[in-house]
Amino acid sequence: MLELDQINSWPFKEAELILKKIGNKVPAKGYVLFETGYGPSGFPHIGTFGEVVRNNMVQKAFARISGIPTKLICVSDDMDGLRKIPDTIPNKEHYKQYLDLPLTKVPDPFGECNSYGEYMNSRLRNFLDSFNFKYEFVSATEYYKSGKFNEYLIKVLEKYDDIMDLMLPTLGQDRQKTYSPFLPICPKTGRVLQVQVVEKDLASRKITYLDEDKKAITVSVLDGNCKLQWKPDFAMRWAALDVDYEMYGKDIQANAYLYDKICRILGKSPPQQMSYELFLDENGQKISKSKGNGVTIEEWLKYGSQESLALFMYQSPKKAKKLYYDIIPKIFDEYLQHLENYNNELDECKRLSNPIFYIHGNTPPKVNLGKISFTLLLNLVNACNTDSKEVAWGYIDNSNPSLTKNDRKYIDSMLGFAINYYQDFVKPKKQYKIPNQEEIKLLQHLLEVLDIIEDDAEKIQNAIYKIGKDNGLDLKHWFSSLYEILLGTKEGPRIGTFVKFYGIKETKQLILDKIKL
Template sequence: MPADSTTIAPSALLEAARVSKAWPFEEARKIVDRLEKEGETGRTVLFETGYGPSGLPHIGTFGEVARTTMVRRAFEILAPGVPTRLICFSDDMDGLRKVPTNVPNQEMLAGYINMPLTKVPDPFGTHSSFGAHNNARLRAFLDSYGFEYEFASSTEYYKAGRFDATLLKVLEKFDEIMEIMLPSLREERQQSYSPILPVSPRTGHVLLVPLVARDAKRGTVSYAEPDTGEVVEVPVTGGNCKLQWKADWAMRWVALGVDYEMAGKDLIDSVKLASRIYRVLSNKRPPEGFNYELFLDEEGKKISKSKGNGLSIEDWLRYASPESLQYFMFQSPRAGKRLYFDVIPRNVDEYLGALTAYPKQDARERLNNAAFHIHGGNPPTEDLPISFSLLLNLASASHSEDRNVLWGFIRNYAPDATPENHPRLDHLVGYAINYFHDFVKPAKKYRAPSDIERAALDDLAARLDAAPAEASAEELQNIVYEIGKTHEFANLRDWFRALYEVLLGEEQGPRFGTFVKLYGVKETVALIRRALAGEDMSKG
């Protein structure tokens, strides 16, 4: 295979996939093994992701779809010709148990506690219900990324009877399911627990009440209305009942024939319970899957769709490309990750580094490369002249939020680069401006140089002023190193930290020679002179 080719021959691709240690292939091999043990290697394989639309979809929901898609594509390589489907299932028939804190009209929503989410008015006033609003938000996010999936609504599936046969099986196996669930509950909850939740014909509420009678032959359950005590009998079919979510999860796996579903680490015990219920209902092996680590916000707390803490998908897309978000999702899914704004620049540059490395790699290396999984095995060829971090430092030093000004600096470093021949770089310029405006600029803290730093900066300005106009970034970096050594900094890191804090108002920064080449030697000298003169560096 040529080193510069981005196409992997089918035979080499399959061979590499069979031994790849990339986690999507490790997961996909579990599904291949599942089919072989079942003796059904040619049937359609169903992947599922779940979403609870009781709050706005957060970035973790997106991550589950992105990661499941990566496993799906890996499976399709390992089992060519085997059809696959991905269902994104929304539990929108669930009752609203609390009012989210990150939506408008919360007082109005408080009047609809226990109503199915598809019966709760939309607080944003744009859709037929709160559930419909959140479903639409999720689908818009997924569609913007080009994911191939089928959306499924719990309300529609229950009411259309698609779960009826399995719901009758749940009623038949009620006692066995209770034996599984009760030991997992607190004592007070055991007294009222039922895996089957009636939907009150009078109030429309999804009721968390014990059942007073069951009739498996007639397919009905009876309960006492909470406020009147009236005993009401309803069918378990046709959307007249829904299941508690752990039982609901297992029921969906059986009814739909799910082969693979992943879940967060906080749901390990729930997966075990659902798997046991699945076996009771089907006497088969539960779906494959793995438990990923949770995303944490700035304070180290789990992100929540009802609180809206952490990053939203819209947040990320204001500051970085969709592909960089998928890169974040690909990396170490079993390791805990802090998901906040300051993780974005590093992930952008690491994603771009993966793209640059891809053409030079052999088949096995490519299958371990995040770019392969982000782009479905066909990543674009890209080798940008400068990094995103360097663009941020350029915006920081110039205090400019004008794309044309930043492109003028870029051409100092890469004379032939234009927005037309480097559209991805042009996108990065826009992201850098947004990130600089919202985060870098407000957080800048300049300081005056110490005596030793002042002398070194003065020397650096003189040396740069005398440098040849065609000096390379490496030659300029050597000048910076020499100044640090000449002025006997105990640690050269202290010298570079001084450059960043005095000139850029930040604690860390880019390779300084590259920055000088990009920003311009004369411009850098002027920047140093301003700092030495005690000017207000925050005004550009």
Template sequence: MTNLRDLALNARAWPFEEARKVLKRYEKKDPEKGYILFETGYGPSGLPHIGTFGEVLRTTMVRRAFEMMSDIPTKLIAFSDDMDGLRKVPTNVPNQDMLTAALNKRLTKVPDPFGTHPSFGEHNNARLCAFLDSFGFEYEFASSTDYYFSGKFDDALIRVLECYDNIQKIMLPSLRDERRETYSPFLPVDPDTHEVYQVPVLHTDPKNGTIVYRHPDGREVETPVTGGRCKLQWKPDWGMRWYALGVDFEMSGKDLIDSVKLSSRICETLGAPKPETLTYELFLDDQGQKISKSKGNGLSMEEWLTYAPGESLSLFMFHKPKTAKKLYFDVIPKAVDEYLVFLDKFPDEELERQIENPVWHIHNGKPPASEVPGISFALLLNLASVCNTEDKAVLWGFISRYVPEASPENDPMLDHLVGFALRYYQDFVKPTKSFKAPDATDLAAMKDLRDVLAGLPEHTSAEDVQTEVYEVGKRHGYENLRDWFKALYQILLGQEQGPRIGSFFALYGLADTIALIDRALAGEDLSAA
């Protein structure tokens, strides 16, 4: 019998590679805290976005890979930096004036512009948790506000105060000249206004656990660094958190490479080993710009899930985390179909191949049985296109004829895909359809194709139909057969590309395909249903 642990220890998929780094930390003895701690961070100054989800998903994949290799318990904390001051107003939220009036207050004291929670920070935290819960993630939510005010960070904050000068030596060379003059790891939090001050620290007293800072009004104020009266600048905060919690693994984006280096040095200065880290490439919008919470550019999680199942989003996140990827609506159909292909392959693969298959990681080793009977998302999109419909029953009429045993009741996954395809077609395909008028070569080839299809049995296989379409293209002198298929897509579907045309003709039905070709040959407007 194959040992799954041995396979995991040698598997090449990136979650296993990262998990082996964590395992190596405890070759000699188990962690004193009794578990391996994976952490993800969230800055709730803007609404949760798809990159936040990707970080939790990818970290979970590493966590599950580790659990295949070791019996040491694991824990994942989703940590929200909600003690941060609101430094700028996100452009994608309502009540901008209200937020502008609350600038510099800690996020858990900034009013909620949506009016559903006591604060903007709590609103965004709730949005994050609701989304993560909907995917069934196993995690513990942690609030920076809670950790600072409850005293959970008090010992670590005193330790930062003890190491104040050494931390300054780490941080100051990374800052601009003007910033160095006033920089301190500690940011006093005004107990009355709840503002998070970026002000000079004039004196530190580790024995009494206090600092003296210059208030914006010019006064010198002494305050404890514990109990929520101060928070740390985010790079020292990150290093302090790793030290205080004993974080073993955290990933972050390419834009934080220098921050990871500084925070790692701070963590080690405080007296703890830095965590294992993974730097992932950033998601880009359709213009090649970095996706931003405050700008709201790129795809949101809700938008992706309007047009495709969550598993396709998980697959998109799984692929090549160290490679930059554009994240916009055009990538959705490909992600859906790739997921279906991987799911279909899984049952017939050997175990060592299964644990390399993305669906193993997406479904924690237990992917569901594939319910889709050889029908791709691209095929459904083209079926919706030629039918020009918003009615699922219309598409199911063709599907049931193509696969008689299929039904919405027996194949709920396929039924969901039908709904997604209709929405995607209406919003993204239909508005861009542009039909080409056939030229003389196209007309001759299409007449030939029509006659060939008319001579085939109605239930000819998709592969045989594809072969016949190829042969017609060859007979009519298309130098590149891709030009022949492109012409069919443009003339019959009003699109530049599509799925295998033989599969589409088989799904649509040869009789209906012949009727569609006849309409095109007659010069009818195919943009109408």
């Protein structure tokens, strides 16, 4: 039996809260529903993916402790009006004419789908599918127009005054004059309108508003003729879909009490919730879909594995983290270390405290990489100054002759990422340090040591350490100087491991080339 208090992972803590909220029994619908929302106003970014993968991590934990079936839905708010033109689309000026149209009515600027909203939805779905997530994609446009939300749109109309009493104190004076939970879709222009509602008729399920010419227009609130303001919409969705768990960014957290109260006004208990911190770019600015700053999903996957990206999402979700290219090698190596620890661990509670369980479930990859890390491969490619896997494999095979077919396949994928990263980020910034006379003497001493030392990473590391210590050097500066002189970078893997991996003969030649400069 699991000792839950011994499991140190945030997904398990969240799973326990869900189990407590549903009273340790299967909901009437037969499963626990996890929901994640997506605003397709701009390209899906890593933050968008993070919300889905984190929900999936809590799902894994919940299934492990409860055995209750679960379901994950990803809801796209694609009926929202286009409020501003993203910087990331072509022919930006042309799209000003489509402002305030529902995203599923705005033409696709890339000419691939029926609408802008559909294109952005397809980008997200394709990526989620590549991760083999089990989820159901929900289009708000489809649910509104098909009548799937009608029952709860009627309830919003019934509780109109209660919702207004809740919302109006949160708004400025000017906004109060025109605010309504319902946003009519203009019958003439198709635009999403933020207008004053002057009359509501529960019997006919219609509202009347004043258009820009002060003419009274009456429309049904059902079947996609209206949509809800985003705060009431958020809560209506909880009630209509009977959501049990929702995760959202810190920017939404301030409104959580409104969602809760509206959900209760509509006759349902709000779901268990978790807020997470937002990602920042390298300048400390919030990552934005419309700005296109930060690292995109596709860019991360050019330089790092899916699993490394998932690990980044797992780590400290309630702390703001910078998301930029320099962190990818570090996260990749942390993933490899967690994987090794998981595969070597027998204690179930410790395994369930390891992020690998939330990334892979019970079936993580079985590989034995020894001392091979992503950083080591990156420095190998750097030393070889190559974009050829074949050249790099010559060194890998020389120092690791007993690799299995499965290990080789895994390393080969890592090598592809390392080459991409080297070509785009390391090579353009390489600045070799020209050794001074003192450093040349130290390198000559190192050459003498390498002539007689055993081909053992630890002994090589200790010998290099001893050279620095015997000469009264600051050891951190000594190792940094070696990287700058030999590789043109300020840091790298454990240098004894690198020399063993790259080869003593090859390292000696590398040193000789630098001394002769």
